Amino acid sequence: MLAVLVRWGLRLLALLIGACLALAFPAVNAWWWAWVGLVPLLLLLARAGSFREAAWRSWLAAGGFFVTLHHWVLPYLGVFSVVAAGIVGLVWVPFGLAAYGLLRRPSLARVLVAMLVLPSVWLTVEALRSWKHLGGTWGLLGLSQWTVGPVLAVAALGGVWLLSFLLVAVNIGITALLIPGAMLRTRLVGGGVAVVLAAAAVGYGILRPEPVVTGSMRVAGVQPGIVYGPQKRLAVHLRLTHELAGLDHDVIVWGQSSVGLDPKQRPDVDRQLREAAAATGSDLLVNVDARGPSGQITKSTYQYTGKGLVATYAKQRLAPFGEYIPLRPLLGWIADYTGAPKQDRSPGDKLTTLNVSGLKVGPLISYESTFPDMRRDLARMGADVTIVQGSLTTFHGSWAHSQQAGFEAVRAVESGRPAVLVELDGTSAAFDARGRPLIWVPPEYRGTFIVDVPLSREETLYVRLGDWVPLMSGAIVIAAILGLAIRRVGRRLAH
Template sequence: MPTASATVTAERAGVARRWGPRLLAALTGACLALAFPAVNAWWWAWFGLVPFLLLVAGAGTFREAGWRSWWASAGFFGTLHHWVLPFLGVFWPLAVLVIGLVWVPFGLVAYGLLRRVSPVRAGVALLVLPSVWVAVEALRSWQHLGGAWGLLGSSQWQVRPVLGLAALGGVWLLSFTLVAVNAGLALAVLPDAGRRARLAGGGAAVALAALAVCSGLVRPEPVVTGVMRVAGVQPGPVPGPERRVATHLRLTGELAGRDPDVVVWGQSSVGLDPAQRPDVDRLLRRAAAEVGADLLVNVDAADPSGRIAKAAYQYTPDGVVDTYVKQRLAPFGEYIPLRPVLGWIAGHTEAAEKDRITGAGLAVFEVAGRRVGPLISYESTFPDLRRGLARKGVDVTITQGSLTTFHGSWAHAQQASFEALRAVESGRPAVLVELDGTSAAFDARGGRLAWFPPEYRGAFVVDVPLSVEETPYVRLGDWVPALAGGIALGAGAAAAARRMSRSRNR
């Protein structure tokens, strides 16, 4: 009969066997988050999933594979989005619990495919695993769940040799390629895999990485059709709507004589309704006349009916000539989903006290003989909006942003990095001007034209080379998520059919 001390020792060993791999999985997820800004260890995304896949393959049961996947997901999103947690108040444990579920489907499929590997299963894994990953990324990118933030492919925003894949299939094709390479490398080192399976996995990983690099290297440079001088004003956090407008006007005045084609202010730069404040309207007109360029300001104020919309106003010396109202609002930051049920959350977090209203559709501004596609902050995360503007024939996209809530966090560099991806996807140069954050500009190939960090205060001018091309992604849309979803569903149906067949045979 075992002694009490032997029983305790065995229990402790069981706990170590169970929790050691789980904590290690959390560490692998946290390390993968370092591939994104602000750390920018982009190269880690090419093999950072391998340790996680090996941990899942050796889980022993689907239940344990699910637990390891949960811990890895919590580690990844908890690290990548750590700057959000302080603003969730008492709800941050619940948020971590939910985000830990994101990787569970991928982990369960990985366990099913990698626990017993044959050459055929290796080939299936190379196709199914990236498909499941992309399908989940597409689902969690729904605007009411936080948007397309933290997609694996976006970690490659500054790697121009592979960034060209985004022109073919959007950020989704980058994610698919990265996961396929990670799956191939995992197969190559999996202890239980046979020699043929290892060769197949390693060979596929090398071939896919080489193809990704070559696709970017052979892509020709676009034909430049002109240059647009875009000026931005980045004052940083300025308390009070009156002082904020005054600071923007002062900095805009410094641009006189520098011949900008347009002057852009960030999100919520005007916290007063010009329709109700004739003095503010006159000041904005005068600023446009003095600098000799249209102003793109952003109004975030209640109208006479009490409704609030975040809207881009195009100002000339004659007044407002066009407007665009933000369509996609940040959940909880700009509205509370199901407010009648969840409205009480505002009293315990930084959630919006009053919902903003949404716009009806995209707009195109005619500015200095050019067609400008305006977007506002959170909307920069969505590939389809930029694709829609490209289809409308814009020459450049301009995003007005502000990350005052997350001042000094990784959020600044992460949002600025989206512009490189969106430029390549749409085939149009992209400019981001932040009230407080990182302002940036990129050409149509994702080449950096400007980068003004959060601590920058002042006005700047960027010469943006214009080039218009219709990328395959603009023409075809989200074909990669659609194909990935079909592959994932087909694989699931095939697995279910095999299980039913085995049950009948028994």
């Protein structure tokens, strides 16, 4: 009986450790915890006693992490919250099994292998769960460093993936320093490698030369908050937009779903938007979320000038269960019990850039801000700046606001381009190409804002090479599995 209580006590401790790791992210933003927050879990895994127990501990730790980080989603999942938490917790199990296998007997060789294999396992799982149909890159460990300039610079080399790899490797090195049963040499090497990795990251960020500023773009944002009804929402946006007349800006941006009426079917709406652009002397980017003539609903960026509509971009990556239900014929019934949409939105098929005041703007819409590859592709297309139209009305007042705004800092460094996020309701923000904040507009703000965005083009290593870190990690994991299999076959043949 005592053994059972101890076992479950340690499992619950793992759950608590996972929950505490979530505090490294916005809105708590205890970024420093990401450097050491996995150490208690790794120590528990190393002393699990069996692979089965390691699976239990890693599963519960992951459940604690994701439920804490995304607690704002749970009310909208309703009765499916427990099931969702149980399923998402499985993603850390491969890491837990690998950690137990490598750290239960912490020799120098095993620790060095662990510092290569375990970050690779972690990264491979992060990359797989970042698939667009599984929710994107929310909660990647590297995103916790979005406010730490010298460390954030590492994203220019390998994206958010390299940041995650670095953090896990440092956690393992610190674990080697503390783990019971390790020889002094193992402790010193593990701790030393952790220090070297952290110092190299900070040193790169400090010594990295500043980009050449080639100009600036003056961006105005309209953030009215939640306004119910398409006619009233349009009227509020138009009123606030007219207040920006004469303030010398290059573009005015409205958030996602700011226009709930199709301008192509409503000449009066088209005329009002054209007149607003003419009156303010600026290009106007609105976001149309309305049923078209075919009956389909598409979320699209519409670019207006005084002459009318000049360009559009249709959102490609839709939020699962937020804008469509995967496998609707099988799972459509979920809409009756959650906030999932009754009708799927229709996705676009390609990225584009918009010509605004002689500059190339890369438009993205809300959920798309979570994907580093889209920002990378826009940089390759020559975008001078990326502008995201967002809306977090569903999760008003939650951690989601600062989490989404924090994405923009990481995306700016990855792409070497400044990034701007304008929310209908949420935290609007802008960052320069180094991820430094230019403006931060809290979700409770109602009105307009203007930000001067310094422009600089820099072809980062991440833009040139793409997702080389997840690919490398996947190759290391495959090699480790093959090596283990060959070793076991060799042992069986020897007997």
